[in-house]
Amino acid sequence: MKYNVLTYLIGEGLANVFKNKKQTITSFGTMCLIMIFFGICFMLIGNFNHFISQVESVQGIQVYIQNDATDEEVKQVGEQIQALNGVNTIEFVSKEAALQHMKDKFGEKSYLLNVYDESNIFPASYVVTLTDLNLRQDVQNKINELNNIKNITSSDETISALIKIARGIKIGSYIIIAALILVNVFIISNTIKLTVYARRKEISIMKYVGATNSFIRWPFIVEGIVIGLISGAISLAIVAGIYLLIGQNITFVGFLSKLGLSLLNFGDMFNLILIVFLVLGVGIGVVGSSLSMRKYLKV
Amino acid sequence: MIEFRNVSKVYDTGTKAVKNASFLIEKGEFCFLVGTSGSGKSTLIKLILKEEEATSGNIIINGKDTTFLKPSRVPYLRRSMGVVFQDFRLLPDKTVYDNVAYAMYIVRATGRHIRRQVPMILSLVGLSQKAKMYPNELSGGEQQRVALARALVNNPSMLIADEPTRKSGSRYILGYNEFTK
Ligand SMILES: Nc1ncnc2c1ncn2[C@@H]1O[C@H](COP(=O)(O)OP(=O)(O)O)[C@@H](O)[C@H]1O
Ligand SMILES: [Mg+2]
Numbered sequence: 101m102k103y104n105v106l107t108y109l110i111g112e113g114l115a116n117v118f119k120n121k122k123q124t125i126t127s128f129g130t131m132c133l134i135m136i137f138f139g140i141c142f143m144l145i146g147n148f149n150h151f152i153s154q155v156e157s158v159q160g161i162q163v164y165i166q167n168d169a170t171d172e173e174v175k176q177v178g179e180q181i182q183a184l185n186g187v188n189t190i191e192f193v194s195k196e197a198a199l200q201h202m203k204d205k206f207g208e209k210s211y212l213l214n215v216y217d218e219s220n221i222f223p224a225s226y227v228v229t230l231t232d233l234n235l236r237q238d239v240q241n242k243i244n245e246l247n248n249i250k251n252i253t254s255s256d257e258t259i260s261a262l263i264k265i266a267r268g269i270k271i272g273s274y275i276i277i278a279a280l281i282l283v284n285v286f287i288i289s290n291t292i293k294l295t296v297y298a299r300r301k302e303i304s305i306m307k308y309v310g311a312t313n314s315f316i317r318w319p320f321i322v323e324g325i326v327i328g329l330i331s332g333a334i335s336l337a338i339v340a341g342i343y344l345l346i347g348q349n350i351t352f353v354g355f356l357s358k359l360g361l362s363l364l365n366f367g368d369m370f371n372l373i374l375i376v377f378l379v380l381g382v383g384i385g386v387v388g389s390s391l392s393m394r395k396y397l398k399v
Numbered sequence: 400m401i402e403f404r405n406v407s408k409v410y411d412t413g414t415k416a417v418k419n420a421s422f423l424i425e426k427g428e429f430c431f432l433v434g435t436s437g438s439g440k441s442t443l444i445k446l447i448l449k450e451e452e453a454t455s456g457n458i459i460i461n462g463k464d465t466t467f468l469k470p471s472r473v474p475y476l477r478r479s480m481g482v483v484f485q486d487f488r489l490l491p492d493k494t495v496y497d498n499v500a501y502a503m504y505i506v507r508a509t510g511r512h513i514r515r516q517v518p519m520i521l522s523l524v525g526l527s528q529k530a531k532m533y534p535n536e537l538s539g540g541e542q543q544r545v546a547l548a549r550a551l552v553n554n555p556s557m558l559i560a561d562e563p564t565r566k567s568g569s570r571y572i573l574g575y576n577e578f579t580k
Contacts, residue, residue: 302491307474
């Protein structure tokens, strides 16, 4: 397409944004509402994922190995564990490291443990972290079936409960987001329908003088994109503001740190939220304007 | 250029607007269609432009039967002729200049070509002074001249005008007679 025509179409779209002020404000309002809701759900889910991974990382399964296992057998156990479905990382803690760890715990009285330097009774172990905590029971059962396993420490009950709650909230957020999408696609397409309806005569005239559908559609799509982008920027600022306020709330942050948890930095989510807002804004603009125009282009 | 073969149009309301019309208009011909109001003149033009579908018969334009023309090709059919509609069909939110320029944007004309051609056509129809006005600020005759300018701006091979003598006054009719030669 020629440069002149392109600038014309974009110019038309921009002009439309400012021509129909009442309609435009409605569109901005609904778009911002959607995006802010999205942003909040997004932050909730992001943080619950973060909590769960924090819990998962401290919650590695301790797999103790029989003291009479040979180095070869120990190595084999490690390979077998790593090969299991659901295992993320494994870390080997040698008998020496286990003893040293104990000595560290004893601190000044660590000399008491010197007797074990010759015959170390502390077992070597693997610390196993999981890709998905739901697979914990499965992985534990499989590890138990392996040879040379002494015992496995089971997970802490309270932390498991926390994980369950977090998962529940995560699923809840997904449901809310799905519902929001449905409701808001409806609202937005109606808003755009009103705009298109107000200009149906204009659209039909354009067709009578030989404009193609895509030529007529472009300014509307540009309008949708512009509204989407500006709403996205406004929503991003609002969502960031809310998040920073929460992050500065001492009571809340203190409560979390008691549980051994911390909030994500907004910067860590920024890129993803930005992309989601861009896709959402542009997508709703494009889909909404094309869908709502179909009827009036058939002349 | 335009050929009708046994064309009839019955509207959904049951009105028989065109009954078994057959004629041929050749290139370079200047043709008048006369009839009382309600006799189907505008309907005939709508059939040519595929704004309405013929109930029966064939319409051949530039050697092509348009009966089964794909919807996506209809804009190109409409571009091949300049049309002054009975109700003018100007874009209310665009100035006189932009209404005429719009027809050129549609055919992807360059900005330079548009800036040269539009003022030329506007002066031809005597509207140079009103280029920045909106259609509702013009008289009916002036609006019709804007529609005429728009119809002419892309140098179409055919010019169709619905009720051209009603509002413009004969001066400008002669003007575009000269132009279409
Ligand atoms: N969209 C329509 N639906 C139903 N009847 C129509 C429609 N358009 C025109 N007619 C009828 O068709 C007949 C011819 O109308 P028209 O072609 O506009 O006549 P003219 O242009 O010669 O005055 C009239 O009786 C008119 O009422
Ligand atoms: Mg008529």
